[in-house]
Amino acid sequence: MDPEKNKENNEVTVDDILQILGPFGKFNVLNYLLILFPVLLAGMYSSVYNFEAMDLRYRCAIPECENQDANFTAPLQEDGTPAKCLRYAPFVNFTNTDYGYNETCAPHFFDTSTEIKCDSYIYFEEHSIVKEFNLGCQDWKRSLVGTVHNAGFFVSIPLTGLISDRYGRRLAVVFASVANGVFGVIRAFSLNYEMFIVLEFLEPALGGGVYTACFVLALELVGPKGRVFVSLLFNTMFILGGVTVTLLSWWLQSWRYLLLVIYIPAILVFFYLWSLTESFRWFFSKGRYEEGLNVLSKCEKFNKVKVPKEHYDQVEKHAMKQRDARKFEVIETSRSTFKQLLMSTMIWKRLFTCSFLWATSTLVYYGLSINAIELSGNSYLNYIVVIVIEAPANVCKLICLDRFGRKRVIAIAYILTGIILINYGFVPEGNWSTAFYLGGKFFITLAYNSLYIFAAEVFPTNYRTSLLAICSTIGRIGSAVAPQTPLLSRYYEFLPTLLFGIMSALSGFLVMTLPETNNQKLPDSLKEAQDQDRRGQTTNENERERNTEEPQLSTGIDTKTRL
Known part of the structure; x- marks a missing residue:
């Protein structure tokens, strides 16, 4: 075989360079430590409203x-x-x-x-706003806190996505985290319920996208083999944040002190402007190749490994080809790249599917967490147990996603969540009832956290953050509705879990309409994203051909094929 031809067919990509650099070298470890700190804080902020507005005796x-x-x-x-x-x-x-x-x-x-x-x-008791603002027997005002908090994500996620795609991943992380800190601290000094509820909205409205911004940045720093483990790190820190804020609330017994303790550290993320590394993929997508290559070169020196110079040259040529291809598309159609993206039926299909999956995940995930506080026994311990059950779900995700593929694992997780929660109402109270409740939280956590990886892998780099933001924003309808679901129990005790189960089962079947992305490089353009569907169709056709050939092979008619 001609070496030159083989070289052309095996063009070096960024993922090849990352494989040489190593997914978890010193350079990445340092950046992960910086990135995971805002994720830990985000885990606290996603749960704190449960304790701010906790019911009292x-x-x-x-x-x-x-x-x-x-x-x-x-x-x-x-x-x-x-x-x-x-x-x-x-x-x-x-x-x-x-x-x-x-x-x-x-x-x-x-x-x-x-x-x-x-x-x-x-x-x-006086550890929540119920006593401070005299909200006795006004449960709607308590549940409104959670709804208003989650409604803030309708603003923050698209805003953070816009900043991330236009001005960089690093700036998006800093902006969101500092906004969390500033408005969280101000909320600790609320004078009345009205002031509190406005700040409860503004804090996530400007800072709620920090998790997404951090996740995209971390995902773009590693190759395909490291994505699932990075996701596990994120999920673990998020769980640790939820457990930490629960223990702090239990210890401090003061919602004002609690807010000050957890929100002041977020303001320190401002210094990430000088210490956190920007995504080289984002530099490439903006045509800033020299800056992107400088990031890779810095990583090379820090990890003390050697990457052949021609690898960088090929990566730069590949990035320039993509840029020229995008320019050509713009000239041919007289539309912006984003408009072309929205003209794609494939993108709309993926947006709808991922958005529905996200809405189901947030509704069930937060709904089960919120209802845990209302269960009998110690409310703090109940909440910790329901959060900790997410840890084995994340380990299961780490083991299964790469081994069995994204689609199969996520679909099974949704369907099992549906089966468990639909049958929850028929299980007598006691250990079995508790096991079913925790089982539902286990599988919805597996599906929800896996969805972050899966959705990120089906959208092109140029607008990955924006498209993920759209999915997450629409999906936040579920988390905004979740605090109100306990009201459904007035009509039928198990109506909330029945609703959760039906939506989960439906989501399991919708997952199968997306392409498999396991061990594939991230699509950097609309064309590469479309190629995912073509590869999936080719794989299915090959499987069907093998299935039709199997009887012939077993009878020995086509021994050459068997050999």
């Missing part, structure tokens, strides 16, 4: 029985405790008598046939 304030624990003044709930929001009406003819105060606080002074709403409350 309180009862009606009974003027006739001030400073006395008079359970006979309120109707009893199913669990035998006095109602928190209702009390018995006092007999009018007794409340206006000349009896002393203590003489009016007795069972026969209250009309047990008439229940009235409480006018004021006595709080036995």
Whole structure:
């Protein structure tokens, strides 16, 4: 075979250089440590609203029985405790008598046939805004905190994606993280509920895209073999963030101190402008080849490895060819690259599918987490257990994604989530019920976290962050609705989990419409993204041909083919 021809057919790419540099050399480890710190903080911020607006122990304030624990003044709930929001009406003819105060606080002074709403409350705890802003028996105001928080992502994710694609991954990380810190600290000094709820929206609206920005940057620093492990690192830090904020809330018992402790460190990310490495892939996509190659060269020196100079030359030529191809497309169609992207039926199909998968994932993932706090027992421990169950799901993802492929693993995870949650309502309370609940969280975590990798691999580099941002933004409908799902239990106790199960099962079948991306290089252009579908079709055709040939092989008709 002609060596020159073979050389042309085996053109060196960025992923080949990354393989020489090593996915986890000193250079990448240093950058991962910097990137993972905002991810840890993001894990805290995604859970903190559960503890800011956590329900407290309180009862009606009974003027006739001030400073006395008079359970006979309120109707009893199913669990035998006095109602928190209702009390018995006092007999009018007794409340206006000349009896002393203590003489009016007795069972026969209250009309047990008439229940009235409480006018004021006595709080036995004060670690959330419920006591601070007197939100007793206003559960809609508590649940609104979570909805408003997650609604902020409708603004932040596209905004961060725009900054990331236009001005760089590094600037997007810094902007989002510092915005989190500034508005989080200000929220700690809220004077009333209205001020608090506005800041609860602004903080994620400007800083909620930090996870996506960090993930894209980290993903573009490694080759195909390192992507799943990078995702595992991100998921682990996110879980650690959730556990950390839970323990801090349990220890501090003050929502104001909690906000100050977790948000002040985010402001320090500002110094990443001088310490964090920019994505060389982003430099290439902008035609800034020298800067991109400088990043690779810096990595080479830091890791003390040697990359042949001709490799850099070939990568630069390849990047220039892509740039020229994009220019040609623009000249031919008189449209911008982004408009061409939106004219692609393939892109629209992937956008719709990934967006629906994202909406399902966030609805089920956050819905199960939020409802865990309402389960019996210690609310902090319940939340930690539901978060920690994500760790084995992430290990499972690490083992399975590369071995069995993205599509198969994610589809099975969604379908198993659906089966478990649809049947959850038919399982008697106890250990089995708990196991089913945790099983649902396990598989939706496996699907959700795997989706980040899968979705990133089906979109081209130029607008990867923007397209991921669109998917994530639409998907945030699920997380915005999740805090309201407990209200469905008023109509049927297991209606929330039934809804979660049906959407998960449907998502499992939708996954099969996407191309398999396992061990393939990231598409850098629209054409390469379209080639993914063609490769998938070719693979399916080859499998069908092998299946039709199999009977012939077994009978020995075509021994040459068998050999």
